[in-house]
Amino acid sequence: MSKIEITKNNPPSPLSPLPGEGPGVRLSVGETSLASHGIKPTAMRLLVYDELERARRPLSLRELEERMVTADRSTIFRTLTLFLDRHIVHGIEDGSGTLLYELCRGEEECTPEDHHPHFYCERCQRTFCLDDVHIPQVPLPEGFTPLSINYMIHGLCPDCLRRS
Ligand SMILES: [Zn+2]
Ligand SMILES: [Zn+2]
Ligand SMILES: [Zn+2]
Numbered sequence: 001m002s003k004i005e006i007t008k009n010n011p012p013s014p015l016s017p018l019p020g021e022g023p024g025v026r027l028s029v030g031e032t033s034l035a036s037h038g039i040k041p042t043a044m045r046l047l048v049y050d051e052l053e054r055a056r057r058p059l060s061l062r063e064l065e066e067r068m069v070t071a072d073r074s075t076i077f078r079t080l081t082l083f084l085d086r087h088i089v090h091g092i093e094d095g096s097g098t099l100l101y102e103l104c105r106g107e108e109e110c111t112p113e114d115h116h117p118h119f120y121c122e123r124c125q126r127t128f129c130l131d132d133v134h135i136p137q138v139p140l141p142e143g144f145t146p147l148s149i150n151y152m153i154h155g156l157c158p159d160c161l162r163r164s
Contacts, residue, residue: 029053036107037086044071048079049088049103058092058100058118058127094120094127095152102129117151123160127152 027035030049034041051067052059059067064076080101083089087108092100105111117135119128135151156164 033088037088039082039086039088044075045079045082047071048076048083052089052101052103057129058090058094058102060094060098060100062098064101090114092118092127093150093152094118094125095154096120096125100127115149117153119153119155119157121157121160122154123156123164126157128157 028046028050030046030053031041034045034049039045047068048064048071051064055063055067061073061077061080064080065071065073068076080089083101084091087104089101090104090110092102094100105113113131115135117130117133119130120126121128130153135149138149140146
């Protein structure tokens with residue numbers, strides 16, 4: 001059994017247990033995902049990951065800021081930039097000029113579920129994942145190779161339609 005040494009200069013944060021340390025320590029989904037993408041799961045990175053996971057829809061930097069009152073904007077932004085770089089999240093344009101961040105469901109490659117269409121509500125400005133909506137393959141002219149596809153439908157969400 002390995003003993004965990006605690007030094008004065010480097011106290012372990014209660015938010016970031018060292019992965020794999022000691023028996024019976026379960027890694028969270030976030031820790032496993034960050035580690036498999038070669039990123040150290042720091043407390044801040046796990047917080048951002050968990051927020052995106054909990055939202056179940058793409059979030060903008062501003063929305064993340066509102067949900068994470070203890071974190072400052074530039075730290076969240078740096079974390080998102082790293083996530084984009086390592087393909088932990090996708091960057092999605094909502095069509096109003098705002099970049100949204102959504103967790104990639106694959107490991108190194110995107111899964112088929114990653115290619116779902118999105119719905120942007122013009123009134124509440126939320127973007128929803130349309131997971132169960134199948135997109136037929138778009139026939140492209142000869143010589144064009146698609147690398148990513150961005151389907152964004154604009155309209156009114158059920159909540160806003162009810163209130164109108
Ligand atoms: Zn992906
Ligand atoms: Zn709405
Ligand atoms: Zn989505």
